[in-house]
Amino acid sequence: MIQYPEIDRYSALSSPIHDWDPRVKLVSILILIFSIVLLYDLKLAFIGLIVAVIMLFISKIPLRFVGVYLKWVSFFILPFFLIMPFTVQGTELYRFHVLSVTYEGVTYALLICVRAFSAALLIFPMIGTMKFGTTIKALESLKVPNKLVQMVMFTYRYIFVLTSELQSMLRSMNSRGFAMRLSMQTPRTLGKAIGMLFVRSYERSERVYNAMVSRGYVGNIRTSHPFKLRDKDWLKAFPVIGIAIGLHCFAGIV
Amino acid sequence: MKKAVCIKNLSFRYQDMTLALEDVSLDVFEGESVVLLGPNGAGKSTLLLHLNGILRSEKGSIEIFEEGMDDGDIRSIRKKVGIVFQDPDDQMFMPTVFDDVAFGPINLGLSEEDVGKRVASALSMVGLTGYGNKCPHNLSFGEKKRVALATILSMEPEILVFDEPTSNMDPKSRTELIRTIKELNSEGKTIITATHDVNAVPEIAKRAYVLNKTILAYGTVKEIFENADLLREVNLEVPEVVKLFEILRCFGYNCEELPLSVEESIEHLTRTIEGKDGHVHLHIHEHTHEQLNSVIDRHFHPHKHHNFDKI
Numbered sequence: 001m002i003q004y005p006e007i008d009r010y011s012a013l014s015s016p017i018h019d020w021d022p023r024v025k026l027v028s029i030l031i032l033i034f035s036i037v038l039l040y041d042l043k044l045a046f047i048g049l050i051v052a053v054i055m056l057f058i059s060k061i062p063l064r065f066v067g068v069y070l071k072w073v074s075f076f077i078l079p080f081f082l083i084m085p086f087t088v089q090g091t092e093l094y095r096f097h098v099l100s101v102t103y104e105g106v107t108y109a110l111l112i113c114v115r116a117f118s119a120a121l122l123i124f125p126m127i128g129t130m131k132f133g134t135t136i137k138a139l140e141s142l143k144v145p146n147k148l149v150q151m152v153m154f155t156y157r158y159i160f161v162l163t164s165e166l167q168s169m170l171r172s173m174n175s176r177g178f179a180m181r182l183s184m185q186t187p188r189t190l191g192k193a194i195g196m197l198f199v200r201s202y203e204r205s206e207r208v209y210n211a212m213v214s215r216g217y218v219g220n221i222r223t224s225h226p227f228k229l230r231d232k233d234w235l236k237a238f239p240v241i242g243i244a245i246g247l248h249c250f251a252g253i254v
Numbered sequence: 255m256k257k258a259v260c261i262k263n264l265s266f267r268y269q270d271m272t273l274a275l276e277d278v279s280l281d282v283f284e285g286e287s288v289v290l291l292g293p294n295g296a297g298k299s300t301l302l303l304h305l306n307g308i309l310r311s312e313k314g315s316i317e318i319f320e321e322g323m324d325d326g327d328i329r330s331i332r333k334k335v336g337i338v339f340q341d342p343d344d345q346m347f348m349p350t351v352f353d354d355v356a357f358g359p360i361n362l363g364l365s366e367e368d369v370g371k372r373v374a375s376a377l378s379m380v381g382l383t384g385y386g387n388k389c390p391h392n393l394s395f396g397e398k399k400r401v402a403l404a405t406i407l408s409m410e411p412e413i414l415v416f417d418e419p420t421s422n423m424d425p426k427s428r429t430e431l432i433r434t435i436k437e438l439n440s441e442g443k444t445i446i447t448a449t450h451d452v453n454a455v456p457e458i459a460k461r462a463y464v465l466n467k468t469i470l471a472y473g474t475v476k477e478i479f480e481n482a483d484l485l486r487e488v489n490l491e492v493p494e495v496v497k498l499f500e501i502l503r504c505f506g507y508n509c510e511e512l513p514l515s516v517e518e519s520i521e522h523l524t525r526t527i528e529g530k531d532g533h534v535h536l537h538i539h540e541h542t543h544e545q546l547n548s549v550i551d552r553h554f555h556p557h558k559h560h561n562f563d564k565i
Binding site for chain 1: 303306308329332333339341343344345346347348350353356357358360361362366369370389390391405406409
């Protein structure tokens with residue numbers, strides 16, 4: 001069974017974050033994400049992480065689902081943790097032969113980890129609590145450049161089609177005796193398969209474009225979005241943006 | 255009768271100079287349903303892409319309701335001609351079914367209320383009311399095909415063009431789609447269908463063109479299916495019903511005009527039985543084996559000889 005990257009799998013749940021105007025939600029949480037990733041103080045970054053975890057709990061998105069995605073984030077973050085403690089100059093904590101672990105190195109690595117995980121966690125309440133189509137409409141309604149909105153939209157729509165095409169290619173390769181081995185044949189075959197996927201994608205893009213032009217596409221995509229702002233949408237935005245600003249006010253004091 | 259589509263001497267080469275169409279001329283009248291028959295690679299899809307100006311050729315002319323492609327606004331032609339593409343994943347590019355069906359009407363500049371009405375009506379015509387919030391990747395292939403049709407119906411075109419509408423569909427979805435095409439035609443829509451599903455042809459059209467880069471023949475569906483040599487030349491065959499009645503004829507069933515569809519065969523059998531005191535008489539006569547061999551060779555194994563002496 002194909003594992004689709006369905007970020008909006010839990011969009012049908014009911015929570016105060018699900019029931020938040022998509023536009024205000026996007027902007028508020030994005031401000032919070034920027035606020036956290038721009039922090040330079042580890043303690044404040046930890047507070048940011050706690051806020052992110054609380055928001056994730058409020059959104060009711062299952063931790064197991066989030067965990068699957070965090071695995072990939074860890075894949076990119078952990079190398080920092082393995083390299084920085086040994087490479088950043090500063091107060092020495094431990095020494096193994098020629099390698100020394102510094103306090104500053106550990107602190108920086110932790111800071112990067114905490115900021116990255118906080119941002120990754122906040123993505124879920126931000127876009128995992130509404131259908132991806134609603135996110136697109138919110139972006140469009142927020143006057144994000146239309147070309148950018150189209151790129152996001154097509155990436156999301158066709159990632160499923162391409163995943164299933166890749167899956168069927170791999171299946172067909174396996175059924176004809178292909179297996180991953182430690183030989184030059186494996187990367188060569190995979191390279192050809194991925195190359196074919198690019199060719200197929202290109203051909204599909206032409207057909208999709210034809211279908212779009214047939215239905216009156218002239219460069220812009222418009223959707224209908226019946227969003228209505230209510231007082232409670234603003235009430236939810238205040239604490240989130242408040243925390244975002246507050247973290248930096250504290251950073252100034254600290 | 256008014257011509258909905260008039261193509262004169264159209265030729266087309268792709269950029270790599272491959273000849274796709276050569277001197278194609280055809281007419282489709284308003285309210286008519288016409289089939290474009292041809293093997294794979296015959297240029298059917300290429301011809302269809304000319305009907306709303308996606309592909310343009312310098313050789314030949316195309317008129318839609320007497321309006322040339324270069325005469326006026328190409329948007330008005332695209333409003334009149336709706337193409338349902340073969341692969342629904344090409345046709346559905348928006349994140350939800352509603353947005354996809356609404357894409358055309360929004361581009362036509364309709365109000366939000368009218369867009370909503372058109373979407374609801376199009377989804378109801380294809381039997382998918384309530385599917386608006388679904389994501390395309392969660393639909394079955396048959397459902398995707400129906401949504402693809404709805405995305406065109408919502409634009410309310412006068413001419414509907416189908417590219418291989420029944421390919422890869424399960425029998426039930428195929429039957430439903432054929433019924434929808436027939437209904438649309440009976441409501442007055444002009445229908446052009448490119449296909450090599452010969453069993454579907456008698457159901458959806460009265461007239462057919464045989465295309466293999468150029469028009470090889472045209473006429474009523476009956477006339478086309480009577481031309482066995484032509485069908486063989488373009489890798490096509492007669493519908494299964496025709497084969498069955500040819501076999502029945504070997505056993506003495508009297509039918510000069512072969513029925514092409516299930517509906518026609520019911521009519522034919524009823525007529526025959528009513529005219530023969532309530533029954534049909536089949537028997538093996540002296541030429542049965544010889545005739546059967548000939549039918550089998552013609553339709554099933556053109557390169558192999560059979561011996562049915564032991565029947």
